[in-house]
Amino acid sequence: MAEETAVTETAAPAPAEAAAPAPAPSFTPSYGGGFRGRDDRAPREVDGVEKVVHINRCAKVVKGGRRFSFSAFLDSGDAAGKVGWGFGKANEVSDAIKKATEASRKNRFPVNLKDSTIPHEVTGAHGGGFIMLKPATPGTGIIAGGGARAVLEAAGVKDVIGKSLGSSNHANVVKATLAALGALRPADEILRARGKEIKERKAL
Numbered sequence: 001m002a003e004e005t006a007v008t009e010t011a012a013p014a015p016a017e018a019a020a021p022a023p024a025p026s027f028t029p030s031y032g033g034g035f036r037g038r039d040d041r042a043p044r045e046v047d048g049v050e051k052v053v054h055i056n057r058c059a060k061v062v063k064g065g066r067r068f069s070f071s072a073f074l075d076s077g078d079a080a081g082k083v084g085w086g087f088g089k090a091n092e093v094s095d096a097i098k099k100a101t102e103a104s105r106k107n108r109f110p111v112n113l114k115d116s117t118i119p120h121e122v123t124g125a126h127g128g129g130f131i132m133l134k135p136a137t138p139g140t141g142i143i144a145g146g147g148a149r150a151v152l153e154a155a156g157v158k159d160v161i162g163k164s165l166g167s168s169n170h171a172n173v174v175k176a177t178l179a180a181l182g183a184l185r186p187a188d189e190i191l192r193a194r195g196k197e198i199k200e201r202k203a204l
Contacts, residue, residue, distance in 0.1 A: 048078035050101060051150035054170040055093060072096040075147075075174060076104040077154030083181065084108035085151075085174055112184040116158035119187060124180025129172030130165040133180050147174035155181060 052074045060067045070093045077083035084107035088099025112119060117135040124131050131148055136159040142152050144162030147170050152160055164173060191197070 048076060048080075048082075049154045050074060050076040050104075051154055052097060053147045053150050053174055055096070067091075070096045072100040073171060073174070074100045074104060075151050075154050075178075076101060077108065077151075077156065079154065079156040081111050081113050081156055082108045083111060083151060083155035083178065085178060087171075109182065111155050111181045112186050113156060114186070117160055118157060118181075118184055120184070120190075122180045122183050124176040124178070124183065125166070126175035126179055127169070127172040128167030129169060129176035130167075131173065131176045131180055132163045132165060133177075134161040135159075136161050146170065148177045150174070151177040151181070 052072060054073045056071045056073075058069045058071070060069070069089060069091050071087065071089040072093070073085070073087050074097065075083060075085040084104045086100040086102065086104030086107060088096045088101075088103060090096040090099060114135070116138055117140075118133055119135065121132070121134045124133070133144075136143070138159055140159040140161070142149055142157065142160055142162070144152060144160065144164075146164070146168070148162050148164065151174055152162070162177075166176070167173070
């Protein structure tokens, strides 16, 4: 009996030891690779131009001290006629920017451009912010500052003259600039609205 038990004890662990390490290498790389793949997708989704307009820090006083949180306001575009803005809040700056980036991608809308400038003069307003944009000749560059310049660069405008006529609040300036870009119309659409033929556009 003693010999039989000795045989069974030595024979049983052999398959168990061989089977135990087998699943470990097969499953561990698959899960680890899956998590790494999820983290690596975020940088590949970033396309075009992203401009951080303003980052605000908020401090909350608690019993143990202060707790800081951050909010990020930015705009993004593909530099080819699409632009949008986003706002995000988090306990870390990087997380706030990531949330704002995702929101800006969802808010993107197309803009009517003419070569490297805008087709006509336009004025945009939002809240207390007012901005005027004028087309410019090639080589002029973007004559605008603050949030307006960030929006125009993200939209793909290279030559334009801008002037802020109201509030200097970052959010109002950005949204007023976006409203101005959204009001742009190509020459063909304006001629059709006037009831004129498109061939007359050269005479105008």
